[in-house]
Amino acid sequence: MIWVRNSVFLLPMSVLARYFSKSDLDEIKSAVGEAESKTSAEIVPFFAESSHHYREWAWFGAFLLGGLTGISFYTAQNVYGLVWGNESLFAVLSVWAGAIIGLGIFTLFPKLRILLVPRNAKQYFVELRTKEAFLDEEVFRTKNRxxxxxxxxxxxxxxxxYPDKEIARVVPKSEWNEAVRLIVLGMKSGKKKEGIVASILFCGDLLKQYNIHVEKDDKNEISNEIRDGGKLM
Incomplete structure (x- = not known):
């Protein structure tokens, strides 16, 4: 955990502060404002370090490493003859030792743990957390949805x-692929902020293209800052 000093006590550094500078966050906020100036829609960027803790997969890691040490013991004894004495005891101890080490490694290092998680499981938790964020940030509470x-x-x-129902009714789902691609490209190239800004501006142009215009009495219903999804792992 990284900590920053407050005038009264110590606070954990936010996820956003770990990955973005203050100027980055200001640029993202400005991009939201610029995009929303072209449309009555409210755009809410949300950045999460992860969508689930995946701690249950640490046990799978323990199973894998326990099995690997057991196979290594068997190979050492039966192929190379490197182990002698009470073979049954050595076999049991080697499996348990590997499992305990594996559990420790995959519990302490989340970036290794997530490598064990299949894509469809990660996709499930991302979809679930997206819907939770939509509700938590009250994205649905705009006048015209x-x-x-x-x-x-x-x-x-x-x-x-994830658009609300009025936008989903008008804009085909496939149109958002470019917004996703711009962020992914930015992440891969080490330009997180640039990718997010480009995606937000694209969304503004797309919404304008589909005639979700600014209304006369339009007002900013949701603040423009990028949301901090916190640390789950």
């Missing part, structure tokens, strides 16, 4: 664009 959530899950390498 024209909110849109851009959800970024860093460790899983997933991006989801």
């Amino acid at each position: 024209t909110g849109i959530l851009i959800y970024i899950s860093l460790f899983e390498h997933f991006v989801r664009v």
